Amino acid sequence: MxxxxxxxxxxxxxxxxxxxxxxxxxxxxxxxxxxxxxxxxxxxxxxxxxxxxxxxxxxxxxxxxxxxxxxxxxxxxxxxxxxxxxxxxxxxxxxxxxxxxxxxxxxxxxxxxxxxxxxxxxxxxxxxxxxxxxxxxxxxxxxxxxxxxxxxxxxxxxxxxxxxxxxxxxxxxxxxxxxxxxxxxxxxxxxxxxxxxxxxxxxxxxxxxxxxxxxxxxxxxxxxxxxxxxxxxxxxxxxxxxxKKVISEKEKTIEQEVFKSLGDPTKLLMIQMASKEPVCAKDYADRLKLSKATISHHISILLGLRLLSLSLQEGKKMYYITNIEMIKRLFDNFINDLEQ
Structure with a gap:
């Protein structure tokens, strides 16, 4: 309800x-x-x-x-x-x-x-x-x-x-x-x-x-x-x-932005990695062999789209996890639009 x-x-x-x-x-x-x-x-x-x-x-x-x-x-x-x-x-x-x-x-x-x-x-x-x-x-x-x-x-x-x-x-x-x-x-x-x-x-x-x-x-x-x-x-x-204004603009572009991120090999790898276990920025940089600045740029975009979420692990250290439920809801919405 x-x-x-x-x-x-x-x-x-x-x-x-x-x-x-x-x-x-x-x-x-x-x-x-x-x-x-x-x-x-x-x-x-x-x-x-x-x-x-x-x-x-x-x-x-x-x-x-x-x-x-x-x-x-x-x-x-x-x-x-x-x-x-x-x-x-x-x-x-x-x-x-x-x-x-x-x-x-x-x-x-x-x-x-x-x-x-x-x-x-x-x-x-x-x-x-x-x-x-x-x-x-x-x-x-x-x-x-x-x-x-x-x-x-x-x-x-x-x-x-x-x-x-x-x-x-x-x-x-x-x-x-x-x-x-x-x-x-x-x-x-x-x-x-x-x-x-x-x-x-x-x-x-x-x-x-x-x-x-x-x-x-x-x-x-x-x-x-x-x-x-x-x-x-x-x-x-x-x-x-x-x-109302923000929603109107976001709903026009969010699917495009999400699919664009999923189509980017680096961002897709980052999403997949964080779906298995919490990952920190250093882990991303080491495993993907990219600079911290590049990783920070990708993380900023993924957080903005809610594809990644922040998670505290080992005390105060910041880790990232994939927002799987959000991705499911987004795809459900996309499929519903196609079926109408």
Missing amino acids: VKSIRVKSLDFVFSINRLLGGHEFKKEIKKIGVAPSEEIEALIEELSSKVSMRVSEDLKLLFKKYYLDSLIYNLAVKHPELPPRELIALIEDIGADQFYEAYITEFVRPAESTEASIKERIESLIENNTTQIVMSYSQLKKFKHEAPEIFKLCVNTLKSYVETYELIEERVIKIYNREIVWLEADMVDENRFRNSYLMIQLEGETDAIKEITVCMTVLGEYVLMYSIHKSHQSLNMIVGFGM
């Missing part, structure tokens, strides 16, 4: 991210060849002009020093339909005494509750993300003592900010109602949707996923993320309304 739901809490969180990180956002989306829409830029500029200096500075402290946006975002993903004030109430219910533990369990999520496991998990999160999304372990140890006061600041700041956010919320809802139409039209044919560009970006098997909930966000304009339930039977897809 495929369904869509209105994501009120996520738009609230994304509004803060856009407010604080507008320059970084523009740099990131430039990489996929798009620019922020004038309509959304106008809403963010209005927020910027109306939010108080104190609230703005406190948000920067909470999101840029303590990385609490990661915790708040995770809670919003788990409860996407909550209105912003109810999301804040959910955070307030955590309580000052449990705020540190909530950060660990809701976001860091170590394998065990030991200090060694927490440290290992934090190092992994920092290593595997291009931008820092979590406190360092030394920061976290300080935060453990500061958490009760930071909790009070967090709740009070969000309560102040939501009053400003509500000035644009009706216009956000209006954009959502206008843009959800195209996405729901794509969801009518479930089999085709499961093999669409949106779904082939997801790594791993999707056959076991019985329920897909599409959460379209307005202020997370070019977001495409997935949250899989522990049972692996349900999935939340978080997709920005601006992805």
Whole structure:
């Protein structure tokens, strides 16, 4: 089953991210060849002009020093339909005494509750993300003592900010109602949707996923993320309304680009090698007798097409594995198109 739901809490969180990180956002989306829409830029500029200096500075402290946006975002993903004030109430219910533990369990999520496991998990999160999304372990140890006061600041700041956010919320809802139409039209044919560009970006098997909930966000304009339930039977897809343009362009060319890569002897060998076992860049260079620069170029293309995926092996070392399920879905989609 495929369904869509209105994501009120996520738009609230994304509004803060856009407010604080507008320059970084523009740099990131430039990489996929798009620019922020004038309509959304106008809403963010209005927020910027109306939010108080104190609230703005406190948000920067909470999101840029303590990385609490990661915790708040995770809670919003788990409860996407909550209105912003109810999301804040959910955070307030955590309580000052449990705020540190909530950060660990809701976001860091170590394998065990030991200090060694927490440290290992934090190092992994920092290593595997291009931008820092979590406190360092030394920061976290300080935060453990500061958490009760930071909790009070967090709740009070969000309560102040939501009053400003509500000035644009009706216009956000209006954009959502206008843009959800195209996405729901794509969801009518479930089999085709499961093999669409949106779904082939997801790594791993999707056959076991019985329920897909599409959460379209307005202020997370070019977001495409997935949250899989522990049972692996349900999935939340978080997709920005601006992805419509990206999807349209990608679906015109992705099959051509994939077949072009499969037709390249070097890239095909790399795909075949990584389908048998995880392979690092040095392994590729040694076995194929190519320079690291050439291997890096090929890897970049294969990662971009999702033909390869990153995998951590032997601690922090980066290895690559073939995204076999993605290739299967792409070919299924291609065959379905031929048969129509």
